[in-house]
Amino acid sequence: MNAIPDIGIEGIGVWSPELPDWPVAKRILVDNVPTVPAAPARPTAAALAAGERRRAPESVLIAVEAAAQACAMAGRDPRDLAHVFGSAYGDLAISDYLCATLAHAPFDVSPTKFHNSVHNAPAGYWAIASGCMHASTAVSAGAESFGAGLLEAAVRACAEAEPVLLVAYDIAACGPLRDTIASRRAFASAFVLAPWSPRAVARARLRVNDGVAALAPAPSLLHASQAGNPAAAGLPLLAALARHEPVALRIAAAPALYLDMEISF
């Protein structure tokens, strides 16, 4: 199937309890060393104003943290970046709160929690925090949410010939939803993508393929803790970028549809 023009990866951000930022993540992914998950339970998310940081749910904090890291590394002003936020489940803690509250006291639903329940809450908080008025999109595609977000962001970067911020995140399931949703750890990553230019740290050639083939395995050390979190489908890409070695990756963008990525430096 079709290729799109080469994409440059200009900035990278990551947050999970084990991987608090890209420099730390890079070391861990290169050496594949075991880590004790002693990192703070919540990221700093310094891009948010203090009041918003207090009100913001976990999904917003981790997404904003990764987004800000990627923009800083790229040296791009967040105000100039259209953004695509991908997540399979949105804020599962708010879903649990809303459903539990509706079950016994529907008139007690918190208006703030309700407006924070929209799938685009992290994208909205990010736009407010950064003052960005460009296109702001929130996508979901189940287990393939990372790949679907990557496809949307890469196609947008080419169509508009402009840089795009991609953020992929999911948090742990809680309450009864734990029986239907396997995600057990928060994980967020972010990438500034743009039509390739020398300012990029890596070059990605993307092809969309409908063949069935094995996916790139996630780095084994991290695989266990991130199993069930659809955002962790970005780990093989993060590992390739950390190791700085040309590599071919296959990332699912839909059931039986793949993005074949050739990464070069």
Added chain:
Amino acid sequence: MPSRISPLAITAFTVTCAAGRGRDAFACALQSRTSGLRENDLPEWPLPCQVGRVSGIENAPLPAAWAEWESRNHRLAWMALNEDGFRERALAAIERYGAPRVALILGTSTSSIGETEHAYRELGADGRFVPAWQHRRVHETHALAAFVRQALQLRGPSMTIATACSSSAKVFASAQRLIQAGIVDAAIVGGADTLCGSVLYGFNALELVSREPCRPFDVARSGLSLGEAAGFALLESISVDKSALRLTGYGESADAHHMSAPHPQGLGAERAMREALARAGIAAGEVDYINLHGTASRQNDEVEAMLVARLFPASVHASSTKGWTGHTLGAAGIVEAVAALLAFERDLAPGTLNTRHLDPACGPQIRIDNAQRRVRVALSNSFGFGGNNCCLAFAAGAA
């Protein structure tokens, strides 16, 4: 400003909402000014208000083979797919191009969370879902597109856009880019949202729900009426049918202002409208009809009215159709895209139902009465929480 895009042919489209099941029924309701709103009669959620409920969903189960997908939202999507021959047209496109070459991009705000709400009311003694609820494929945002993908046996890119009330407008923009990039030849776009506890009591908590039928742009408006709907459109190259109605432009933006209130000067909405005009390669004075977001909330309507008065000449006919349908949230984009497309087909520019006295913020563009007039260029606005804006531009095909 962005440059002009290649337009796409809209070779099939349909909608099912409170005001009508299928295009003819919806067009008749628009023509005869018959509202689909009624006193809330949802037994589970007895909030006193008006709702745009679609009749008959309760008695329209999915085919037995799809029991794991059972939900009010999927039932409504399936009802809509089967109107106006849409499913046949979609299957013909899949046959023609091959399943991997047809994208599916749907918008929803709450997907099937109404089912998850139900499951929480029936928890077992251990506080967990009872087995029947554990196995239902309804507990996540993407469930809608996953269901439609299964129902149509699609194998191409598939994605849910969930940007609250702009969701099923933005699907047109993403589809245009995928087709333009050559990744697919056609796209099925649309969306569905259904009435549920979260939206009724959530909007109620924000004090945005009107007790009376909503009155968009009325000086005495008192908030919105919630509704439910599903709709779909098939997008292909204009070479397939040069006479078909066209998607000619889109604009997407963020307010960067507030999670649930619009920018006071409508700067984000203005940016979306200007980008849609630029991508369509048209001037504001060339627009015949605008389907406004017009929710009947105090703030939205005031800001949107000022924006229309600022950007467009008096010759433009602008209105909100939410008095017919209620605010269908994530489905509003496709419902109102269809209302705009029907304006071309029927030479009918709808007015604004239930509204008696326009807010003084309204310019001469915003009309209460329907008008029989030729429509060659139309816009549709959809704005959502998070300050998320989308404007679509449509035009008539070649004569």
